[in-house]
Amino acid sequence: MKDLYFSFLVGVLFALGVGGQTPEPNRDPNAARLVTSDIDLFWKAYDKADPSNDLVVYRDEYLKKGSPGLKAFDQLRIGSPCNLVDAINAAPRYYAALRGPSLKVAEHEPKIRDSFRKLAELIADPIFPDVYFVIGRMSSAGTLTDKALFIGVDMFGKNGDAPLDELGNWHKAVVGSIDRLPYIVSHELVHYQQKYPRPAGSSLLTRAVGEGSADFIAELISGSHINTHLHKYGDPIEKELWLEFQKEMNGSDVSNWMYQGEKAKERPADLGYYMGYKIVESYYKNSADKKQAIRDILEIKDMNEFFRKSRYAEKFSSQAGN
Numbered sequence: 001m002k003d004l005y006f007s008f009l010v011g012v013l014f015a016l017g018v019g020g021q022t023p024e025p026n027r028d029p030n031a032a033r034l035v036t037s038d039i040d041l042f043w044k045a046y047d048k049a050d051p052s053n054d055l056v057v058y059r060d061e062y063l064k065k066g067s068p069g070l071k072a073f074d075q076l077r078i079g080s081p082c083n084l085v086d087a088i089n090a091a092p093r094y095y096a097a098l099r100g101p102s103l104k105v106a107e108h109e110p111k112i113r114d115s116f117r118k119l120a121e122l123i124a125d126p127i128f129p130d131v132y133f134v135i136g137r138m139s140s141a142g143t144l145t146d147k148a149l150f151i152g153v154d155m156f157g158k159n160g161d162a163p164l165d166e167l168g169n170w171h172k173a174v175v176g177s178i179d180r181l182p183y184i185v186s187h188e189l190v191h192y193q194q195k196y197p198r199p200a201g202s203s204l205l206t207r208a209v210g211e212g213s214a215d216f217i218a219e220l221i222s223g224s225h226i227n228t229h230l231h232k233y234g235d236p237i238e239k240e241l242w243l244e245f246q247k248e249m250n251g252s253d254v255s256n257w258m259y260q261g262e263k264a265k266e267r268p269a270d271l272g273y274y275m276g277y278k279i280v281e282s283y284y285k286n287s288a289d290k291k292q293a294i295r296d297i298l299e300i301k302d303m304n305e306f307f308r309k310s311r312y313a314e315k316f317s318s319q320a321g322n
């Protein structure tokens with residue numbers, strides 16, 4: 001409770017600004033900062049680290065010296081120098097091979113800016129927060145707070161000769177190549193625009209639509225999304241997945257559909273993202289006014305009504321008999 005109160009207080013103080021003024025959100029797609037300094041810092045630490053000093057080096061030379069973005073990401077997704085060192089030691093050849101692609105992040109800035117500008121064409125009141133590119137412990141490709149977007153570049157080390165044999169099945173499926181960076185940035189950017197809460201405990205439908213809509217709009221502004229592997233798997237068996245999803249979508253147990261990580265055995269993890277995408281896609285296709293549809297998708301007020309209007313269930317009604 002104390003922690004919650006503290007977070008709330010920090011949030012209020014931040015919102016007011018130190019001088020008592022509310023900071024204006026950035027609405028200029030060209031003005032958002034894309035911060036890559038933490039990647040250089042990581043490799044400096046990496047080159048200094050050996051088994052006798054690695055905890056201290058990553059703590060003092062990387063996590064402590066990093067940008068405010070790295071510090072926030074550390075709290076959210078790394079947790080401790082120990083976690084970071086464990087991840088590097090679990091996949092040493094993968095991390096070694098990550099250096100080349102990770103130093104090319106800046107090359108993707110034009111494409112990232114393009115998708116920012118496309119979002120500005122699509123919606124009336126976009127906000128463009130700063131984006132921090134960091135190296136973490138293979139726990140997050142991207143996340144966000146109310147202040148910034150964070151991209152875990154360590155999840156984008158797949159290239160022609162990157163060794164993946166040290167990774168588990170989930171990592172093998174989700175690790176992408178560095179040229180997919182614009183899609184994850186767009187996904188997180190869309191989350192930033194969403195104006196409805198999706199806390200843990202919300203229905204599976206709400207959480208799936210929250211994620212699927214981030215993929216759907218990311219594709220509109222950047223040309224693709226981060227879950228093409230799920231679509232490849234899901235498209236041939238969409239009806240079967242839908243009939244299963246339908247039974248569970250009003251409950252709050254998302255464990256068959258989202259965030260399973262390495263626990264998913266028979267099927268890929270995160271198929272809830274796929275179902276959410278399909279529902280949102282149906283809403284968009286069935287809307288005459290596409291701009292209004294995007295606004296609706298970002299500002300869902302009543303999830304059941306949104307679902308009804310998507311007419312997704314009708315897609316299979318003749319075959320499913322309902």
Ligand SMILES: [Zn+2]
Nearest residue numbers: 187191211214
């Ligand atoms: Zn997401």
